[in-house]
Amino acid sequence: MIEILTPDELDRARKTGALVGTILHTLKNRTRIGTNLLEIDRWARAMILDAGAVSCYVDYAPSFGRGPFGHYICTAVNDAVLHGLPHDYMLADGDLLTLDLAVTLDGISADAAISFIVGEARPPASVALVETTERALAAGIAAAGPGARTGDVAHAIGTVLSGAGYPINLEFGGHGIGSTMHQDPHISNDGRPGRGFTLRPGLLLALEPWVMEDTDRLITDPDGWTLRSATGARTAHTEHTVAITEHGAEILTLPPKN
Structure with a gap:
């Protein structure tokens, strides 16, 4: 299913996106060495419910998971x-943490993810992973406008990722979003320009470049959910929900300006 939102629905999407961006920004600022992943999940739950929103994850049970997910955020x-299924783990200095959050507010969903390093350590390889996914996301957003094709967006993302030397996994990528979290069209993290669905105003897309340092192969944890690099190498994942408008792609899940 591909949804084209009305102007009223786009206004609601902006509110949902602002909530997602605010929650992720707040969680990042609260996270310290010694923070437990389950504590982050509790914080996310409280903020979602306080806003009158609904988690897209708690009851999420797709064919590839061992559902329902049962938590409010991916860690x-x-x-x-x-x-990443939240579990009893206390973050250490230098850990590379990805938070992925999707909620529905007033019938419209938004989805975003951030990767960042906990504490004071700044391993150069981890910094490069995060910065590369951020640059790839910016390139994908720049390529997403009315009349562009999904392949144009995928190619822009993949050019940055491969140009930085990272292998690219095509099993999971970006997607349409609207009244539900996952919709068509699929947006791979690499592709051929000029191919695929033509973007039009009113379409919402969740674009999400992610990479693993030295492999394109994933393995699944015994929890049935958490996907890891097959080599144990570090990873990063950055995501925004954007709205296609007459003038380009509007980012809906930015952190608050203040």
């Missing part, structure tokens, strides 16, 4: 990159 550490 992936170091070699974990996607669908």
